[in-house]
Amino acid sequence: MVTWVETFNKITIEEINKKDLLMIIEALDYTGKNTNNQEFIDLKDSMLGQLCSLAETNEEDFLSLLQK
DSSP, rough: OOOOHHHHHTTTTGGOOOHHHHHHHHHHHHHHHHOOOOHHHHHHHHHHHHHHHHTSSSSHHHHHHOOO
């Protein structure tokens, strides 16, 4: 029997489309700036850094790719 936790652990970045990923990044940035909560900014920066590393590109090019 597979539990929801085991299923959740198998979710990959491939299952999130570009539009949704961009929305998550922008929401973290917006929330961090408008609430002065550095944790949102740090999470956005961490996610973006890891995604750029996986894509072997810089932040500007990665965000440009998501916007297409």
